[in-house]
Amino acid sequence: MQHEIDVRTLQKFDEQELQGLSDVLIDCVEGGASVSFMWPMTRSKALAFWRDAAASVARGERIVLAACDSTGTIVGTAQVVFAQPENQPHRADIAKMLVHRRARRLGVGAALLAAAERHALSSGKTLLVLDTASPDAERLYARQGWQLCGRIPDYALMPDGALCATTVFYKSLRGP
Ligand SMILES: CC(C)(COP(=O)(O)OP(=O)(O)OC[C@H]1O[C@@H](n2cnc3c(N)ncnc32)[C@H](O)[C@@H]1OP(=O)(O)O)[C@@H](O)C(=O)NCCC(=O)NCCS
Secondary structure: HHHEEEEEEEOOOOHHHHHHHHHHHHHHOOOOOOOOOOOOOHHHHHHHHHHHHHHHHHHHOEEEEEOOOOOOOEEEEEEEOOOOOOOOOOOEEEEEEEEEEEOOOOOOHHHHHHHHHHHHHHHHOOEEEEOOOHHHHHHHHHHHHOOOEEEEEEEEEEEOOOEEEEEEEEEEOOOO
């Protein structure tokens, strides 16, 4: 399946892309992912989030990746966030790694993560950091060579209001 997935960077964010990204975000939150939003998840919250992300892309602060299936439908997304203090010019965060439930376990997450790492490196970033509340995501990051730093209990809320931990990972992209 992975070869049928096209991962690309989004630049202008047309209406179809905003709606497609919102479909993915809404599906993930409705599926119980702890990715900043609480239930009830709404399209207006999702669209506002992606419009902010588009403005941030336009300011050069981040890259937003979209994974599209063979029909061109967005089934997953991830971000490389560059905006960092001036003493961390070599670092970026990976954020909002999201795959629609109907496209999971097909390699989309792995393809997005590999693309995010490639874009970070080609932008001069050699240290990547992320945190996740998802055991599925933890396995993905560990499989792609990310180093687990530790777990912070009660870090955030699940969409239903229950407290959840987050697990912090990093990956150095410097060669040996
Ligand atoms: C975490 C997440 C992004 C993973 O996306 P994904 O597209 O399912 O990831 P992959 O397909 O690359 O890998 C998932 C599993 O499918 C397996 N897989 C990949 N391709 C496969 C294939 N062709 N056939 C069978 N299994 C396959 C992988 O080995 C992996 O197995 P594991 O769960 O036992 O470790 C997704 O679960 C998600 O969006 N979760 C909700 C949002 C969230 O919490 N995101 C994390 C924020 S940091």
